[in-house]
Amino acid sequence: MSYWELEQDRAIKNFLKNNKNPSKEDLFNLFYENFLHPDLETEFTHKVARNVIEISYDYYLKLSFKKKFHFLRALGKLFDVALSMKIWEFQLSREDASWYWKGVPTYFLTLSHLTEPLETLRNEIGIVDKKRLYSKIVCVEGETEYNFIKTLYLTTRTSNFDFSVYNYQGKGEIKNLIHFIKEKNRQGIRVFISYDRDRQSNSFNKNIKKKCKVEKIFGFKKDFESSFPPKILKYTIEDYIKRYTKSKIKPSINDIEGLLAKPQPFLKSFMEKYQIQINKTKLGNILGKVMADVVNQHWNEIFNKKDKKKIFNFEIFEFLKFLIS
Numbered sequence: 071m072s073y074w075e076l077e078q079d080r081a082i083k084n085f086l087k088n089n090k091n092p093s094k095e096d097l098f099n100l101f102y103e104n105f106l107h108p109d110l111e112t113e114f115t116h117k118v119a120r121n122v123i124e125i126s127y128d129y130y131l132k133l134s135f136k137k138k139f140h141f142l143r144a145l146g147k148l149f150d151v152a153l154s155m156k157i158w159e160f161q162l163s164r165e166d167a168s169w170y171w172k173g174v175p176t177y178f179l180t181l182s183h184l185t186e187p188l189e190t191l192r193n194e195i196g197i198v199d200k201k202r203l204y205s206k207i208v209c210v211e212g213e214t215e216y217n218f219i220k221t222l223y224l225t226t227r228t229s230n231f232d233f234s235v236y237n238y239q240g241k242g243e244i245k246n247l248i249h250f251i252k253e254k255n256r257q258g259i260r261v262f263i264s265y266d267r268d269r270q271s272n273s274f275n276k277n278i279k280k281k282c283k284v285e286k287i288f289g290f291k292k293d294f295e296s297s298f299p300p301k302i303l304k305y306t307i308e309d310y311i312k313r314y315t316k317s318k319i320k321p322s323i324n325d326i327e328g329l330l331a332k333p334q335p336f337l338k339s340f341m342e343k344y345q346i347q348i349n350k351t352k353l354g355n356i357l358g359k360v361m362a363d364v365v366n367q368h369w370n371e372i373f374n375k376k377d378k379k380k381i382f383n384f385e386i387f388e389f390l391k392f393l394i395s
Contacts, residue, residue, distance in 0.1 A: 078104055082142045086135060094123050097130075105146045111156045118152045137198045144194035147187040154184055193258030200285065206260035207234040208393060209247065213350035214337075214357070215264065215294045219393065221358025226365050230394040234259075241270045244277055251282040264288040264389065266335070288392040290385060293335040297385035298357070300326045302364075306356050307340070314352060319344055365390070 081104040089096050101119045106112070122145060133141055158181060164170065171177040196203050210216050216237040223231035238247040251261050261282075265274060267289045278284055290297050298306075304326045311317050321344070329339040337348055365372065371379060372387050373394070 078146055079143070082139055082146075085142070086138055091131070094127055097123050097127070100142070101145070101149065105149045107153055111153055114156050115149060115153055118149065122148065133198065140194045140197040144191045144198070147191040147194070150187045151184055151191070154181075189257045191258075193256070196258045196260070200260060203258065203260050205233075205258070206262060206285075207236055207254055208262045208264065209236045209238050209251070210263075210294075211238065211240060211265045212294060213237060214354040217351050217354030218294075218358040218361070221355045222362050222365070225359050225362035228365075228369070233393075241265065241268075241274045244274060248278065248281050251278070251284065255283045260285045262286045262288070262392070264290065264294075264392070266290050266293040286392060286395060288389055290389070292333075293337075294389075295336040295353075295357075296330055297389060299381050299384045299386075300330060301381075302357075302360055303330075303336070306353065306360055309356050309360075310348065310353055311346065313356075314349065315346060317344070317346055319346070361386070361390075 081100065085092070085096075085100045092100075098119055101123075102116075106115045106119060126141075130138060130141060161167075162178065192203065192205060208219065210219070216235055219231065219235045236250065238244075238250070251263075254261050261284050263278065263284055263286075265271065265287070271289060275287065275289075278287070295303070300323055304321060304323055307321060307326070311319060321340075325343075329336055329343065332339045337350070337353075340346070341348060368382070372382055373391060
């Protein structure tokens with residue numbers, strides 16, 4: 071942390087100590103004296119400060135002492151970003167740019183300095199109210215669920231599945247996963263994790279929770295593929311066989327249910343029984359498209375109604391609710 075940032079923190083603490091119920095003008099004076107540039111684009115930055123105060127004043131007053139501190143910290147970074155945006159609006163569009171920036175073909179890379187204030191802003195608001203964060207990432211254990219979620223987002227008619235997805239490729243990669251999550255924690259991004267419950271689950275959970283911050287964790291009772299209703303699995307497997315193999319096999323519902331009843335993962339049981347290799351990327355794509363149709367047609371029944379149809383009691387629908395929470 072720089073000397074200037076330490077001074078800003080000190081100013082915020084003094085302000086909070088001496089202003090239990092500050093007026094809008096008190097807040098503006100705090101920003102004016104400690105955060106707004108005294109010379110550059112003053113009319114613009116003062117207007118930004120006034121707008122922020124007008125919009126967020128009532129919300130700010132309801133926050134706890136600690137949350138007020140982090141909220142004001144976030145606004146400090148907002149003013150840095152706003153000033154930079156205003157300056158670069160001119161620099162990027164100026165008429166004499168070819169002459170002014172001659173010999174500096176990557177002049178625009180200076181914009182990358184916004185990474186730090188933006189990440190800090192997001193992190194501070196995450197402390198105030200993580201539900202207001204728009205950025206989240208879902209870490210999944212395998213290729214099937216990774217492609218399922220990606221396809222679900224592209225195929226559904228809703229933005230609820232608009233988030234990043236990361237395939238950590240199994241519990242054996244926990245060290246890399248922890249490093250990855252810590253970096254997302256630093257960036258102020260909410261982290262969700264799903265996994266298959268097995269012998270490694272307990273130590274996996276304990277290590278993750280001990281070493282990094284995770285907002286929500288979802289554990290499949292057996293594995294991702296086994297969370298689907300047998301009818302959907304049957305349709306998906308038939309579609310996969312038709313598209314990607316020369317086999318004429320058509321598993322019955324009884325066959326699918328029998329494989330689901332086995333203790334080992336569904337795909338392992340299926341490949342052993344039928345000697346057909348399943349590409350998880352392609353299977354995930356098909357499952358995503360099938361489930362997208364179900365979601366588009368039955369959104370209210372899946373996510374809102376309490377008295378659901380029997381089919382919506384399968385684990386995959388709990389996973390969908392986890393994804394959009």
